[in-house]
Amino acid sequence: MTTGISIALAAAASAQTQSAAFGPANPFFAKSALPFQAPPFDKIKDADYQPAIDAGMALQIREIDAITADPAPPTFDNTVVAMERSGQLLNRVMLVFNCVTGANTNDALQKVQDFEAPRLAAHQDAIYLNAPLFARIKSVYDRRASLHLDPESLRLVEYDYQQFVKAGANLSDADKAKLKELNQEEASLENDFTTRLLAAAKAGAYSTADKSALDGSSDAQLAAAALAAQGRKLQGWLIPLQNTTQQPALDYLSRRDTRKAIFDNSWNRAERGDANDTRAIIARLAQLRAQKAALLGYPSYAAWDLTDQMAKTPEAAKQFLDALVPASTARAAAEAHDIQSLIDAQHGGFTLQPWDWEFYAQQVRKARYDLDEAQVKPYFELNNVLQNGVFYAAHQLYGLTFKERKDIPVYQQDVRVFEVFDADSKPLALWYCDYFKRDNKNGGAWMDVLVNQSRLLGQLPVVYNVANFEKPAPGEPALLSFDDVTTMFHEFGHALHGMFADTVYPSISGTQVPRDFVEFPSQFNEHWASYPAVFEHYARHYKTGAPMPAELRARLEKSKTFNQGYDFTEILAASELDLQWHTLPAAAPLQNPDTFETEALQRTHLDLSYLPPRYRSSYFLHIWSNGYAAGYYAYSWSEMLDDDAYQWFLDHGGMTRANGDRFRRMVLSRGNTQDLETMYEAWLGGKPSIEPMLKFRGLKQGDAGPGKGH
Numbered sequence: 001m002t003t004g005i006s007i008a009l010a011a012a013a014s015a016q017t018q019s020a021a022f023g024p025a026n027p028f029f030a031k032s033a034l035p036f037q038a039p040p041f042d043k044i045k046d047a048d049y050q051p052a053i054d055a056g057m058a059l060q061i062r063e064i065d066a067i068t069a070d071p072a073p074p075t076f077d078n079t080v081v082a083m084e085r086s087g088q089l090l091n092r093v094m095l096v097f098n099c100v101t102g103a104n105t106n107d108a109l110q111k112v113q114d115f116e117a118p119r120l121a122a123h124q125d126a127i128y129l130n131a132p133l134f135a136r137i138k139s140v141y142d143r144r145a146s147l148h149l150d151p152e153s154l155r156l157v158e159y160d161y162q163q164f165v166k167a168g169a170n171l172s173d174a175d176k177a178k179l180k181e182l183n184q185e186e187a188s189l190e191n192d193f194t195t196r197l198l199a200a201a202k203a204g205a206y207s208t209a210d211k212s213a214l215d216g217s218s219d220a221q222l223a224a225a226a227l228a229a230q231g232r233k234l235q236g237w238l239i240p241l242q243n244t245t246q247q248p249a250l251d252y253l254s255r256r257d258t259r260k261a262i263f264d265n266s267w268n269r270a271e272r273g274d275a276n277d278t279r280a281i282i283a284r285l286a287q288l289r290a291q292k293a294a295l296l297g298y299p300s301y302a303a304w305d306l307t308d309q310m311a312k313t314p315e316a317a318k319q320f321l322d323a324l325v326p327a328s329t330a331r332a333a334a335e336a337h338d339i340q341s342l343i344d345a346q347h348g349g350f351t352l353q354p355w356d357w358e359f360y361a362q363q364v365r366k367a368r369y370d371l372d373e374a375q376v377k378p379y380f381e382l383n384n385v386l387q388n389g390v391f392y393a394a395h396q397l398y399g400l401t402f403k404e405r406k407d408i409p410v411y412q413q414d415v416r417v418f419e420v421f422d423a424d425s426k427p428l429a430l431w432y433c434d435y436f437k438r439d440n441k442n443g444g445a446w447m448d449v450l451v452n453q454s455r456l457l458g459q460l461p462v463v464y465n466v467a468n469f470e471k472p473a474p475g476e477p478a479l480l481s482f483d484d485v486t487t488m489f490h491e492f493g494h495a496l497h498g499m500f501a502d503t504v505y506p507s508i509s510g511t512q513v514p515r516d517f518v519e520f521p522s523q524f525n526e527h528w529a530s531y532p533a534v535f536e537h538y539a540r541h542y543k544t545g546a547p548m549p550a551e552l553r554a555r556l557e558k559s560k561t562f563n564q565g566y567d568f569t570e571i572l573a574a575s576e577l578d579l580q581w582h583t584l585p586a587a588a589p590l591q592n593p594d595t596f597e598t599e600a601l602q603r604t605h606l607d608l609s610y611l612p613p614r615y616r617s618s619y620f621l622h623i624w625s626n627g628y629a630a631g632y633y634a635y636s637w638s639e640m641l642d643d644d645a646y647q648w649f650l651d652h653g654g655m656t657r658a659n660g661d662r663f664r665r666m667v668l669s670r671g672n673t674q675d676l677e678t679m680y681e682a683w684l685g686g687k688p689s690i691e692p693m694l695k696f697r698g699l700k701q702g703d704a705g706p707g708k709g710h
Contacts, residue, residue, distance in 0.1 A: 001018045012353065022055035034408065035419070036430045036462050037451050039096045042409035045107040049097050055118055056090025057123045063087065064127055067136065074136035076147060077326035080157055083133075084456060084505050087094075091506075094120075095450050102442045103434055103466045105198070113191050122186035125180045128167035131375040132380055132413050137164055144197055152395050152555040152673045156346045159672065162308055168296055168627070171645075175295055182292045186285065190625040192441070197269075197619055200276035201241045204269035206249075206262045209236035213624045216254035218374065223473035226399045231439075241266055241442025242468055243621060245570070247611050250358040251373060256350075264356035271594070278618045279593045285624055286581045287590055294586035301580040302630035309514040310637065310676055314583050317516075317633045321575050322691075325605055327699045328572055331565025336610050338364050342414045352610045361563050375483055376556060380485050381542035382435065382469065382478035389485070390492045391537030393528040398496070399423025399658030412438075414471075420499055429453075429499035435478075435488075436471035443468055443621065447522070448492035452499035453509050461510065463498040465491040477542045482556065486526050493525025494518075500668040508672035515631040519638035520645070521668055525648040530560070561698025566611060573613035575633040576604040579624045582630035594618050641680060643692035648684055 003262060024030060027043040029052075034040060070078055097346060101109050127133065130432035140147070141161040168179045207229060208214065212220060214237055225237035232238060239249050247266055253259050270278040289301040298304035302314035311317040339360045340352045352360070366372045381602075387402075394400045401421045406416040407461075408430065415434045422428040432450070434441075452460035467487055474480045494511060495700035497518075511518050528534050539548040580600035584591070597617045601607040615622065622628035649659055666683040683689055694700040 020613075022051040026055075028052035028054055028056075028089065029097075030088070031092070036427075036460050038417075038430055038462050039411075039450055040409060041411045045097065046112075049093060049109070050116065052093040053090065053097065053112075053120075056093055057119070057213035060087040060090050060094070060123070061126060063576055064130060064133060068130065068132040074139040076149060076153060076157065079136040079140055080153075081456070081505075082158060083137075083160070084156070084212075084454075084507060088457065091452070094701060095448070095452070099448060099450060099464065100411050102446070102448075104334070104438070105440050108197055112462055114188075114195070118184040118185040119189035122180060122185045122318070124167075124409065125183055126168060126321075128164055129171070129176045131169075131178065133291055134164050134169040137161055138213070142388050145410045152504055152508070155673050159508055166296075166304070166307060171242075171295070172372050177658070179292065179295055182288050182295070184444045186288055186292070189281050189285050189288075193278055193285070194621070194625045196276045196281070197625075198440075198442065200272075200278070200619070201243070201268040201443060203276060204265040205232075205238050205240045206265055207234055207238040207259075208258075211237065213237075213255060214239075214253060214256045215258075216252045217249075218252075220472065220476055220479070221249075221252070221470075223476065227471070227473050230392050240437060240439065241269060241443070242437070243619070244614055245616060246354070246358060246548055248470070248588060250355060251362050252535055253343045253359065256356070257456060259355040259359060266355075267612070268618060270616075274332050275678045277626070278624075280626055282581075282593055282617055283591050284618075285703045286584055287588070289582065289629065290584045290588060300323050300583040300585060302579060305582070306369065306629040309631070311636060314579055314630065317630075317637070318576075318579055318583075320637060320640075321572055321633055322604070324568070326577075327574055327694065328565055328697075329605065329608065331699055332569045332611055333565070334463065335361070335364075335563060336608075342367075352631075354610060354612050357566065357610060363564070365559055365562050369555045369562070371552070371559050375552060376482060376548075377479040378541050378543070379420075379548045379552075380480040380482065381540075382480055382488075382541065383540050384540060385480060385485050385488060386433070387538075389529065389534060391680045392537050393489070393525075393534045393655070394492070394496065396655055397528070398500075398664055400660075405556070427460065429460060429601070430462045431495055431499065432464045434464065435469050437468040441466070441468065445491050446509070447491050447498065449498050449510065451453070451528045452506045453503065454506040455502075457506060458459060459500050459506075461501055464494045465495055467491065479542065482529075486529050489526045489529040490522045492592075493522035496525065497521040497668055500664050501671055502669040503671045503673055505577055510671050513672045515628060515679075516636075516637040517641070519642040521682075523635070523639050524642035528655065529651075530557075532640045533549075533655060566696045568699070569606065570614040571605075571635060573606040573608075573611070574615045574620065575636060576606055577601065577613055577615075577617060578620070578628070578632040580604070581617065581623070641688050642695045643696045644684065644688045646696075647692040 022216060026048050027040050028048060032040055048533050054228070067079055067082045101113055101496070135161055141157055144157050149157065168176060171179060184366040214225065217225070222237065225239055228240055229236055229238035241247065245266055247262050249262055250259050270276060293299070293301040293304040296304050300314065305315065306313055330492070336352055339357065342355070342360055342364055343350065343352060362372055363612055367636055389404050399422065402418045403421070405417045405419050410432065412434065414436050415432055418431045419427060420429040420431055445467040447463065447465050447466070449461060449463050451459050453459060453461040463515055469478065469480065498510040535553070536547060540546065541554070577600050578595060580603070581596070587674070592709070598607065601613070606613070622632055649655070663683065667679060668678060
């Protein structure tokens, strides 16, 4: 997931030329008149973004200049609050622009991205490396104890000061100039990486005119593949790539040559030596990030980046991950042994490879639990899961109700909008969902906001979730795997974090918290997908409405820790790989990504022939462009928090309004208004333990819980 306000570029003459085209006819000129200030997508054209971005940058610089030119001594109101009020136009357009470029992009939007990326980075530097502005911020910070600020305001002062220092405000002018160059290059490379990866994923789709190549597919899966081919004006069938290494089709395709072809397409999507190859970009990104960290006085990018995270240091993050590797890989090795035994029993005559794992794992699962996806999916129809699962859980815990709005414009026809009402029937938020895969959509699933909550600015939250579920053929139901169901609950957990935001200041509202905390509310919400009262409410056959039979439910429950060695190890491998890239020193030479990846996995004891990392370096969007550089460990760190939190709920009566309201009041509504470790421990009543995570993952003795995926 990606969140946050995008701050953008200082005005140069060219920017002001672009801004000249900006006026009342531009839909971003004034706040939207729609409910919740929702974006008027029916009025926004591709050509509206660039002039609005440039005008927003120029306006924010004028607002910052007004702060620094104020002859009055710096105060909390005339400096810190004034900065919170700045950039509203820029924020308004960038939140929408980030949404459409992530979920519904096109060539015109990508050209705007290419043009604006370095300018946005330069604009951020124009604010955070502004010496007179920092002097005023520092003055307030130094006097904060005597200002008698309320806790949220005090937190904002400390947060702002930390962000300025982290951005390089204490550097010399010469070093600031070097930093600006590195930041602009980094922004351009990150944007180029995203553009190439989107094209690489599209080009990596598997297509065939031979129906037998897809043996093992259901009629619905064949229909979806035919529809995907028609969408590209191709004959036959097409299976698009998802963002991860493993692909859903590898679960069911019986022909080994087809599975290998799909895996190879996935594994090599960005390593074909063509215009979409990303290796040179990531090698330079790793190098310049290390150089930037050294300029800022840190031994590595991770050491710099983690200063404002819960882990604090890369050593702490690595120690946490390293402690999980032995149990996870041991479990994966046992799973691999079981799969190889099945292959041998079937006289397969080959050694287990990554493209075999899911296909044979499903057979082991079926033999062990008499369970396969074809039995389960009819009970997980998307809209029913949404209404009677996701929404139902939110109602039981927090009293929320939902009403679909057909009158709110959307950016793509598959998007739906719901108004969210609080327990007292007052409007709380707008929520958009965009669930189906498209070629012009980034891979994966995420949450972000279109309007930030802020009492200072008088704004209620407008939040959206995006996923990449397979779109069914016309007239067919959208049937989900249980992993997909879990993804819906996960992303809605992020949405709740945004919707429940109840803070004064936008910079510390909602999901604008450290990465290794932001995944906590989302992963915590996953647990309710399996909670008996919730599961029984939504797990209904799409044709008959009959509940999932008790014996099938029991088999599904028993199977939840199945394959967890594989699932957790691929996440740990990606997490360790990320830290290895981002603990490179500035003096390290430019790396060969393939050699580096191989050696990094060897160093961390994760070089398993049958088990590749969840993301290969060359298509690891999280760390090269989506704000998770040196931070992919956050998913596992947050999992420790969320499993301990769920255990707390189980120990205190489970799903009750009292528990939900307490969690909302003490955690979900507070954003970044206090130290996150203190916040969590105050709610939990103690320090988090790793034991519930090991239990729920099935990596130690105890009751099993749901598996996790990221």
